Amino acid sequence: MNKRLITGFLWAVALVVTLNVQAQTDSAKQMPTYKVAIFAPLYLDSVFSGTTFKYKQALPKFIVPAAEFVQGAEIALDSMRMGNENIEAYIYDSRAYTKTIPSLISSKALDGVDLIIGAVKDADYKQLADFALAKNVPFISATYPNDGGVTGNPFTVIINSTLKAHCEAIYSYLLQNHGTDLIFLCRKKGTQEDKIAAYFKALNEQDGKALLNIQTINADSLVISDIFKNKLDSNRHSVILGGSLDEAFATGLTSACFNLQKKYPMTLIGMPNWDGFAAFQKKDEFQDFPVYFTTPYFNIKADNYSKLLTSAYLKKFKIKPSDMAFKGFEITYMFTKLLTRYPNDFMAHINDKTDKVFCDYNFRPVMLKKTNTTPDYFENKHLYFIKLLNGSTVRAFQDGPGSSSSKK
Numbered sequence: 001m002n003k004r005l006i007t008g009f010l011w012a013v014a015l016v017v018t019l020n021v022q023a024q025t026d027s028a029k030q031m032p033t034y035k036v037a038i039f040a041p042l043y044l045d046s047v048f049s050g051t052t053f054k055y056k057q058a059l060p061k062f063i064v065p066a067a068e069f070v071q072g073a074e075i076a077l078d079s080m081r082m083g084n085e086n087i088e089a090y091i092y093d094s095r096a097y098t099k100t101i102p103s104l105i106s107s108k109a110l111d112g113v114d115l116i117i118g119a120v121k122d123a124d125y126k127q128l129a130d131f132a133l134a135k136n137v138p139f140i141s142a143t144y145p146n147d148g149g150v151t152g153n154p155f156t157v158i159i160n161s162t163l164k165a166h167c168e169a170i171y172s173y174l175l176q177n178h179g180t181d182l183i184f185l186c187r188k189k190g191t192q193e194d195k196i197a198a199y200f201k202a203l204n205e206q207d208g209k210a211l212l213n214i215q216t217i218n219a220d221s222l223v224i225s226d227i228f229k230n231k232l233d234s235n236r237h238s239v240i241l242g243g244s245l246d247e248a249f250a251t252g253l254t255s256a257c258f259n260l261q262k263k264y265p266m267t268l269i270g271m272p273n274w275d276g277f278a279a280f281q282k283k284d285e286f287q288d289f290p291v292y293f294t295t296p297y298f299n300i301k302a303d304n305y306s307k308l309l310t311s312a313y314l315k316k317f318k319i320k321p322s323d324m325a326f327k328g329f330e331i332t333y334m335f336t337k338l339l340t341r342y343p344n345d346f347m348a349h350i351n352d353k354t355d356k357v358f359c360d361y362n363f364r365p366v367m368l369k370k371t372n373t374t375p376d377y378f379e380n381k382h383l384y385f386i387k388l389l390n391g392s393t394v395r396a397f398q399d400g401p402g403s404s405s406s407k408k
Contacts, residue, residue, distance in 0.1 A: 033086040034339050037110060038073050038332065039101070039118040039128060040066035042093040065324045069119045069142070072321060072328025075312045080333065085340045089332075094124045101127045111135070115339045115346070117331055119143045119324075129156045129377075138339075138346050142331045143324075145272070147366075147377055156377040157350065157363060159331060161296045163192075166272050167199035169294050169383040170241065174212060178239050178267075184231060186217045186224065186253055187243035196243040196271070214241075225256040232264040242270040251279045258286045267292065275388060283391035291388040292396055298384040299326055299358040305333070306358065330357040350378060359384075 043063050047054055059067065070091055077089050090113075094101060101124055104110050116137060118128050121144040129148065132139035132155045141148075145160040174183060185200055187193040197216060204210050219227050232238050242253050250270055257268045270293045279285045299306065309329045313321040321329075337355040339346055350363045362382035365375035387396040 031084055031086045032343070033088055034114045034336075034343060035112055036087060036089045036115045036117065036332075036336055036339070037113045038070070038089060038091045039094045039116070039120050039124065040070050040091070041095040041120060041124070042066050042070065043095045044093050045097040046095070065143075065322075066119060068322050068324040069328035071313070071317070072309065072325035072330075073117070073332035075309055075316075075325075076329040076333035077336070079308055079312070080336065083340070087336060087340070089336075094118070094120050101131075105131050113137055114343065115335060116140065117142055117335065119328070121146070122148070126150065129153055132156060138335075140331060140335050142327060147379075151368060151376045152372075152374055153377050154347065154365070154375040158377055158379040159296065159361070161272075161380050161383060163195065163272070164199050165379060165381055166294045166383060167196060168203060168381070169385075170269055171200060171203040171212075173385065174239060178237070179212060182231075182233060182236050182238040183212055183214045183241065184217050184238065185214055185241045185243045186219065188219070188246060188249050190244065190246070193244050200241070200243070224253060225259060228256060228260055228264075232260065232266070234264050236265075238264060238266040240266055240268045242268065242274065245271050245273050247277045250274050250277055254279065254286055254289075254291055258289045261289055269293065270388075275386065275393060280388045281391055285391075287390060289389075290396075293386055293388065294383040295386055296361075296380050296383055297323065297327065297359055298386060298395060299323075301326070303358065305329070326358065330359065333357050347378070 041063070043060075043066075047060060047063060073089075073091070077087065080087065092099070092101075092104065099109075105127070110116075110131065113135070114137065116128055116132055116139045118125065118139065119142045120128065125141060125144050125146075125148040129139050129141075129150045130153075131137075133153045137155060139156050141156060141158045141160070143160050144158070145162055147158065147162060150156050185197060187197055200214060204212055204214055215231070217224070217227055217231070240253070240257055242250055244250060244253075254268060254270075257266060260266070268289075268291050270291055272294055274280060274291065274293045275295070280291065301307075301310070306326070309321055309326060313319070313325060334355050334357050338349065338352060341352065341354065342349040351361070360382050361380050363378045364381045366377055366379050368376045385396040386393050
């Protein structure tokens with residue numbers, strides 16, 4: 001974007017923060033009104049000095065995802081056709097210097113809110129989740145792939161599935177499709193790697209006996225080819241699980257598999273962040289060698305909602321919307337419409353498909369302890385299996401991991 005559009009983009013966001021966005025005209029004030037609060041880390045106090053934008057050349061990278069999420073949400077609100085109800089939407093900067101989340105709560109500024117949507121993490125996430133529980137208000141965690149330590153909170157909904165949920169989906173797929181194949185969990189040293197290994201171990205030994213023969217390989221990516229040569233069988237199919245979120249390890253493991261795949265038939269399954277790694281964006285890095293991963297978000301952007309957002313975004317900002325803008329649009333549209341349909345029992349209808357936008361979702365109650373009677377939170381358990389191939393991503397299995405028709 002040029003300088004004029006950069007400033008206009010951020011200034012538009014700044015206006016939204018203080019603007020009461022209504023889906024109906026003032027003549028509809030007698031209709032039921034539902035209040036929606038949308039939080040994102042915009043850092044407006046950091047990038048503006050009064051009305052002057054501090055950055056002359058480009059948007060600082062640390063605010064871009066939140067700004068795009070908010071713009072997608074705004075376009076969703078502008079595009080809604082409401083019935084006999086009114087929507088008041090308020091967008092808050094979760095990183096504001098003065099109007100912080102704790103101050104908004106203590107000043108009762110959020111009292112009366114019917115729905116909270118947050119593209120937030122860490123302390124902001126926990127504060128909003130706790131407030132939602134205290135007020136019996138749904139809190140939709142839009143982007144954070146973590147439970148944030150929340151427990152006993154049946155009003156928290158996690159859209160961006162946790163790492164544990166990804167491991168569950170991968171294991172379900174293995175159980176149904178690769179039960180007789182060689183399976184190797186490859187990892188390096190690290191806390192996250194320990195968690196991934198523990199998730200697969202718990203899933204595989206639920207009754208005290210391993211259902212699948214999953215062998216763990218602890219190795220540095222530089223020597224993993226040599227280790228594989230002693231493990232793989234040219235007469236049997238092997239499944240390699242990349243049990244690390246580390247980019248260097250993922251690239252090294254994929255390189256090792258690529259070099260061996262002609263002699264040893266194999267399937268490589270990575271972690272949900274692998275699609276963002278540089279090597280997988282290059283068309284000729286691992287030519288014709290597919291790498292699979294799971295994700296809760298998949299959109300080919302050919303539907304009417306995608307076309308609506310793209311058109312509106314191009315008209316406003318002269319650029320195409322990013323995935324964060326699509327997520328802001330989808331989550332705001334879908335859950336705001338759900339609120340108007342079921343204002344008194346929103347959580348009981350969380351899986352209603354009437355207002356589906358882009359993705360399929362399956363929200364399930366999560367009980368962190370078997371003795372729990374109240375959900376600790378609700379989490380999206382629908383994950384797409386995606387194939388990374390020659391720098392592009394495509395949907396691998398039409399019915400998702402673990403389905404009866406997802407065999408290779």
